[in-house]
Amino acid sequence: xxxxxxxxxxxRTRAARAAxxxxxTRRAMLNAAGLVVALLALFPIFWMISTAFKPATEIYxxxxxxxxxxxxxxxxxxxxxxxxxxxxxxxxxxxxxxxFVTVSAVVLASALSLLAAVAVARFKFRLRTSFLxxxxxVQMIPANALVIPLFLDYRSLNLLDSLIGLIILYxxxxxxxxxxxxxxxxxxxxxxxxxAAALDxxxxxxxxxxxxxxxxxxxxxxxxxxxxxxxWNEFVFALTFLSTQSKYTLPIYVxxxxxxxxxxxxxxxxASTLYTIPPVVFFLIVQRRMIGGLxxxxxxG
Amino acid sequence: MAVVEGVAAPAPKVRLRPRGVSRxxxxxxxxxxxxxxxxxxxxxxxxxxxxxxxxxxxxxxDIPGGAHxxxxxxxxTVFTNAAFRASLVRSVVMTASSVIVAMxxxxxxxxxxxxxxxxRGVVRTLIITxxxxxxxxxxxxxxxxxxxxxxxxLNYLLTPFxxxxxxxxxxHALGSVIVVMIWQWTPFMTLIVLAGLQGQPADTLEAAKVxxxxxxxxxxxxxxxxxxxxxxLGILLGSIYLVNAFDAVRLMTNGGPGTATTNLPFYLYQQxxxxxxxxxxxxxxxxxxxxxxxxxxxxxxxxxxxxxFDEAAG
Numbered sequence: 001x002x003x004x005x006x007x008x009x010x011x012r013t014r015a016a017r018a019a020x021x022x023x024x025t026r027r028a029m030l031n032a033a034g035l036v037v038a039l040l041a042l043f044p045i046f047w048m049i050s051t052a053f054k055p056a057t058e059i060y061x062x063x064x065x066x067x068x069x070x071x072x073x074x075x076x077x078x079x080x081x082x083x084x085x086x087x088x089x090x091x092x093x094x095x096x097x098x099x100f101v102t103v104s105a106v107v108l109a110s111a112l113s114l115l116a117a118v119a120v121a122r123f124k125f126r127l128r129t130s131f132l133x134x135x136x137x138v139q140m141i142p143a144n145a146l147v148i149p150l151f152l153d154y155r156s157l158n159l160l161d162s163l164i165g166l167i168i169l170y171x172x173x174x175x176x177x178x179x180x181x182x183x184x185x186x187x188x189x190x191x192x193x194x195x196a197a198a199l200d201x202x203x204x205x206x207x208x209x210x211x212x213x214x215x216x217x218x219x220x221x222x223x224x225x226x227x228x229x230x231x232w233n234e235f236v237f238a239l240t241f242l243s244t245q246s247k248y249t250l251p252i253y254v255x256x257x258x259x260x261x262x263x264x265x266x267x268x269x270x271a272s273t274l275y276t277i278p279p280v281v282f283f284l285i286v287q288r289r290m291i292g293g294l295x296x297x298x299x300x301g
Numbered sequence: 302m303a304v305v306e307g308v309a310a311p312a313p314k315v316r317l318r319p320r321g322v323s324r325x326x327x328x329x330x331x332x333x334x335x336x337x338x339x340x341x342x343x344x345x346x347x348x349x350x351x352x353x354x355x356x357x358x359x360x361x362x363d364i365p366g367g368a369h370x371x372x373x374x375x376x377x378t379v380f381t382n383a384a385f386r387a388s389l390v391r392s393v394v395m396t397a398s399s400v401i402v403a404m405x406x407x408x409x410x411x412x413x414x415x416x417x418x419x420x421r422g423v424v425r426t427l428i429i430t431x432x433x434x435x436x437x438x439x440x441x442x443x444x445x446x447x448x449x450x451x452x453x454x455l456n457y458l459l460t461p462f463x464x465x466x467x468x469x470x471x472x473h474a475l476g477s478v479i480v481v482m483i484w485q486w487t488p489f490m491t492l493i494v495l496a497g498l499q500g501q502p503a504d505t506l507e508a509a510k511v512x513x514x515x516x517x518x519x520x521x522x523x524x525x526x527x528x529x530x531x532x533x534l535g536i537l538l539g540s541i542y543l544v545n546a547f548d549a550v551r552l553m554t555n556g557g558p559g560t561a562t563t564n565l566p567f568y569l570y571q572q573x574x575x576x577x578x579x580x581x582x583x584x585x586x587x588x589x590x591x592x593x594x595x596x597x598x599x600x601x602x603x604x605x606x607x608x609x610f611d612e613a614a615g
Contacts, residue, residue, distance in 0.1 A: 034410075044447055045442075059446070147570070
């Protein structure tokens with residue numbers, strides 16, 4: 001806008017230049033503010049990673065330095081070979097448990113929520129609205145209120161100290177929001193597309209895979225990211241249900257060796273750094289679709 | 302402003318087969334819903350019914366003999382229990398303050414980020430990372446390297462201001478836990494608001510500028526109303542999750558010192574794990590759920606306005 005008015009009135013170029021300079025300064029200040037904010041927000045993460053590479057003497061130094069003077073992989077080694085927790089199991093055991101539980105829960109939740117979303121968005125039937133409201137209420141029930149009964153149920157079903165039990169549970173916890181988000185995606189797919197395909201003689205299964213599925217895929221991405229983070233981070237149920245050490249998931253592993261020798265911050269930070277990698281990688285892969293999906297799926301503006 | 306689906310996209314009212322959908326067909330339509338429905342009921346509804354049942358029982362893990370019916374006595378205990386009420390209040394304080402502050406910061410960040418600048422993509426990706434850190438890990442980063450009384454970074458940075466060896470987790474426990482929650486949830490709020498800002502039609506803003514509206518007036522009159530559904534979505538999702546916050550409390554302060562950071566989830570956890578009081582915990586759980594539903598109903602009213610319930614569409 002400024003440049004246009006400057007060109008329109010050549011006599012006021014000096015004023016225009018001054019205005020432009022003021023705008024540039026403002027911009028620079030805003031950029032600087034943005035930078036400071038980003039740095040502040042990221043600093044604890046930087047500190048976590050930096051601490052993970054520091055030898056103990058530097059971690060407990062009274063004058064902390066931003067970067068390790070003598071960077072070491074010792075903390076990571078201790079975590080990976082399991083020395084840090086002193087239970088004779090390597091990090092990979094827990095990483096494998098966590099990945100197995102998380103990926104299975106994501107697949108299960110995505111499949112079930114896709115089916116349900118199609119039903120809710122496409123077909124009219126009695127109690128449909130009640131079903132949708134129930135989903136939201138379920139999502140708001142505090143997990144800790146479910147811990148006791150699930151503990152007792154699982155105990156009688158022999159699912160208590162089992163990863164399968166956690167998968168079943170995590171998929172269930174992710175379902176309500178998943179269905180809710182996906183249903184809006186299904187609703188935005190024009191019905192005419194399906195009807196045209198049906199006229200061309202495509203069966204329901206074919207219509208689903210060839211028409212609906214590709215269009216709903218971004219929604220599935222958002223849903224699976226959400227389910228991934230929920231399952232990967234889950235703490236309460238894993239803490240209460242798992243008792244065999246070789247079945248621990250990562251959050252329980254870190255809390256275990258935090259509880260055992262509370263002050264070994266080097267290995268704890270190394271473990272935290274390692275745990276952060278999978279969600280970040282997952283998010284980087286799906287990020288564009290994730291945010292667009294989350295918002296498009298819930299807000300119509 | 303958000304529009305109810307039925308208004309936004311006037312769904313074609315002409316059905317393909319308007320009359321007489323057969324019973325069989327109706328069931329075929331419901332069929333895809335059944336697995337998820339049964340699943341949700343099994344995982345979340347049955348346990349709730351079981352909780353209800355136990356809430357009327359006297360049942361301690363550590364006392365042999367199993368459960369026996371005690372009527373409403375567990376509920377009387379819950380309502381007369383000062384510890385329960387205190388943890389309820391703490392839960393509300395924790396959730397409300399962290400969600401509100403995170404949303405205000407998130408809006409500020411989103412406004413800062415909603416401009417063209419070098420490396421915008423990278424910054425936007427980076428800024429979400431606090432949200433991606435496992436809450437247990439985030440709690441530990443803050444509990445140790447950041448807030449430790451001796452080698453913690455915060456005390457070091459505050460030394461010039463005459464602060465020495467403050468044990469933040471003992472003296473400002475509740476505040477410390479809230480800070481961690483705010484730190485984790487601000488990025489989420491930023492992203493939601495940012496998505497809203499990007500959906501704002503540029504021509505309206507341009508028009509406002511031409512009409513000589515100041516930045517503040519434009520923000521208040523145009524941007525804020527446009528952002529409203531996004532802000533509400535952020536607050537709702539944030540509240541649902543933070544009301545259940547457990548990891549940070551368990552790992553940073555273990556509910557203490559004393560009961561300074563014991564929120565409802567942690568209180569329930571203690572009832573089962575330390576007091577072995579299944580009946581009491583179940584009753585507390587039921588009361589929690591009922592309170593949550595009351596709060597949720599208010600939220601839902603908001604939801605129904607903002608999101609699309611299909612009654613309008615038929």
